[in-house]
Amino acid sequence: VQLQASGGGLVQTGDSLRLSCAYASGRTFSDYRMGWFRQVPGKAREFVATISGGSGSTTYYADSVKGRFTISRDNAKNEVYLQMSSLKPEDTAVYYCAARRRVPHIVGVTATPPNGYDYWGQGTLVTVSS
Numbered sequence: 001v002q003l004q005a006s007g008g009g010l011v012q013t014g015d016s017l018r019l020s021c022a023y024a025s026g027r028t029f030s031d032y033r034m035g036w037f038r039q040v041p042g043k044a045r046e047f048v049a050t051i052s053g054g055s056g057s058t059t060y061y062a063d064s065v066k067g068r069f070t071i072s073r074d075n076a077k078n079e080v081y082l083q084m085s086s087l088k089p090e091d092t093a094v095y096y097c098a099a100r101r102r103v104p105h106i107v108g109v110t111a112t113p114p115n116g117y118d119y120w121g122q123g124t125l126v127t128v129s130s
Contacts, residue, residue: 001025001032001119005097008124011087015128019082021097021121030054033102034073034080037114038093039123045096047112049082053102060108065091087128094123 007019019036023029035050049071052058056073070083080097098117100106106116 001027001099003097003099003119003121005095005121005124008095008126010127010129012129013088015087016083016085017087017126018084019095019097019124019126021080021082023078023080023099029073029078030075031102032099033106033111034071035098035100035111035117036071036080036082037096037098037117038091038126039096040093045114046093047114048095050111051080052107058107060111062112084126087126089128089130092126092128094125096123097121 002024004022005019011017030053033050033053036048037045038048039045047062048065049061049069051071051073059071068086073080099119100117
């Protein structure tokens, strides 16, 4: 499984940005739960959002981004997205997409630990200026 994140950049407070993550593998994309995480230098990688496998009917967000960020997936394109709005300087980080094989009992908060994900993209930098 290979993941390629893109869409980062420099924006101002209050702006919007959409990140994309392209999935490449011989395995079916919809078999994977997808997640977005972020990391700033000197800090641990932080959960941002996750979306279930299959049709992506279930999503879960960190409290810090709830109501501002939306995760979605397009199984036909093998892509997952993170639509970010009302961006704040504290959203500045390298954003990573990640994948894990979907498991029925891994939902909601149980899908948030980074070490539960098997595959990672290279990260894309988002910088929000004040």
